[in-house]
Amino acid sequence: LNTVKHSLMVNLGANSYPIYIQAGVLEHLGLLVQQAGLGPNVLLVTNPTVGGYYLVPAQRSLEAAGLRVSVATVPDGEEYKSLEWASRLYDAALEARLDRRSPVVALGGGVIGDLAGFVAATYLRGVPLIQIPTTLLAQVDSSVGGKVAVNHPRGKNLIGAFHQPALVLIDPVLLRTLSQREYIAGMAEVIKYGVIWDGDFFAYLEEEIARALQLDTEVTTRVITRCCSIKAKIVEQDEREYGVRTLLNLGHTVGHAIEAITGYQAYRHGEAVAIGMVAAGLLAVELGWWEKSDCERLNQLLTRTGLPMTIPGVDPNRLLELMQHDKKVLDGTLRWVLPRKLGEAGVVSQLSDDLVLRSLRRIILDR
Ligand SMILES: NC(=O)c1ccc[n+]([C@@H]2O[C@H](COP(=O)([O-])OP(=O)(O)OC[C@H]3O[C@@H](n4cnc5c(N)ncnc54)[C@H](O)[C@@H]3O)[C@@H](O)[C@H]2O)c1
Numbered sequence: 001l002n003t004v005k006h007s008l009m010v011n012l013g014a015n016s017y018p019i020y021i022q023a024g025v026l027e028h029l030g031l032l033v034q035q036a037g038l039g040p041n042v043l044l045v046t047n048p049t050v051g052g053y054y055l056v057p058a059q060r061s062l063e064a065a066g067l068r069v070s071v072a073t074v075p076d077g078e079e080y081k082s083l084e085w086a087s088r089l090y091d092a093a094l095e096a097r098l099d100r101r102s103p104v105v106a107l108g109g110g111v112i113g114d115l116a117g118f119v120a121a122t123y124l125r126g127v128p129l130i131q132i133p134t135t136l137l138a139q140v141d142s143s144v145g146g147k148v149a150v151n152h153p154r155g156k157n158l159i160g161a162f163h164q165p166a167l168v169l170i171d172p173v174l175l176r177t178l179s180q181r182e183y184i185a186g187m188a189e190v191i192k193y194g195v196i197w198d199g200d201f202f203a204y205l206e207e208e209i210a211r212a213l214q215l216d217t218e219v220t221t222r223v224i225t226r227c228c229s230i231k232a233k234i235v236e237q238d239e240r241e242y243g244v245r246t247l248l249n250l251g252h253t254v255g256h257a258i259e260a261i262t263g264y265q266a267y268r269h270g271e272a273v274a275i276g277m278v279a280a281g282l283l284a285v286e287l288g289w290w291e292k293s294d295c296e297r298l299n300q301l302l303t304r305t306g307l308p309m310t311i312p313g314v315d316p317n318r319l320l321e322l323m324q325h326d327k328k329v330l331d332g333t334l335r336w337v338l339p340r341k342l343g344e345a346g347v348v349s350q351l352s353d354d355l356v357l358r359s360l361r362r363i364i365l366d367r
Pocket residue numbers: 047049050053076077078081108109110111112114134135137138141142143144145146147148149156157174175176177178179182269
């Protein structure tokens with residue numbers, strides 16, 4: 001096979017790029033890199049978990065296309081998304097003799113994508129980045145849109161850049177080795193797209209959630225394609241998050257606070273976002289923004305997906321405090337993304353603490 005057709009384009013002028021979404025597309029990595037005119041050297045960044053499954057096919061495909069591959073393996077874990085590991089990757093890039101046309105290939109979940117992406121954005125003031133996302137979260141969210149970052153001891157993603165990839169390759173088959181828990185957590189972001197942007201997609205999920213959870217290739221391919229196409233449209237309108245891109249933060253205000261209050265241990269990001277979406281939904285109903293029946297449809301879909309919707313025994317005041325410290329709080333006002341319809345959301349600020357606390361209490365279970 002020497003023609004692989006892209007599924008989507010992200011149109012950003014000189015920074016435009018194709019997304020390939022297809023079972024088995026990993027085999028064509030070398031060919032696609034070559035067709036994009038990139039090389040001759042490649043720095044492939046992965047971790048031992050993902051690399052254990054997919055390094056050999058990725059490397060083989062690149063080498064078959066005549067590319068010289070250097071592999072850098074980062075330990076598995078969010079704590080390695082750091083400046084220290086970025087610095088080690090700069091060393092690897094120098095050793096691999098990467099020049100301005102030689103790509104960094106990120107083979108892994110959002111951690112590898114963000115870290116390798118940060119290195120690609122900064123090494124030689126920017127070299128091409130190829131994203132091969134391997135978690136559902138990375139396939140529908142972090143690999144598209146150009147946000148790259150490392151963590152700082154004082155907070156997550158505080159050091160970063162916008163650096164759009166040159167190419168995104170999404171192989172839904174890779175999700176088969178992902179744990180059920182990681183997969184379900186990623187579904188929270190999938191459901192989010194339905195709520196903020198696309199009511200028909202939400203209805204499709206209601207219909208096909210069982211097949212999606214069984215990793216039916218046809219369904220997962222459609223789901224991923226729809227999510228990436230929504231994200232592409234949003235990023236095309238607002239690359240740097242001054243406007244509509246904010247909507248992608250539905251559920252994240254409360255979600256980030258839940259992650260922080262539990263020391264980033266108890267919940268996967270998507271699980272915290274699911275609980276956050278429930279809180280946002282309750283708030284929207286209280287404000288008269290949203291029909292109660294739509295709120296119930298969301299809660300039902302989250303339940304059927306197997307996502308958590310409540311959190312046991314935390315102090316709602318503490319949760320509120322953490323939200324007010326989130327880095328996205330510009331000039332001290334908390335900005336909430338709330339649903340208006342299934343398929344439409346808006347932003348509101350200056351909700352009273354009382355109102356917010358009332359909704360928070362409803363997602364907190366007594367211990
Ligand atoms: N840049 C963005 O726009 C953006 C958006 C959302 C999240 N993020 C970032 O993404 C990160 C979270 O990403 P994540 O949820 O993908 O976590 P992750 O990268 O840590 O992956 C989760 C786990 O799954 C394993 N894994 C990955 N793919 C696998 C596969 N196919 N088979 C078996 N195991 C596999 C990983 O080794 C890891 O243990 C966070 O650092 C977050 O800040 C970035």
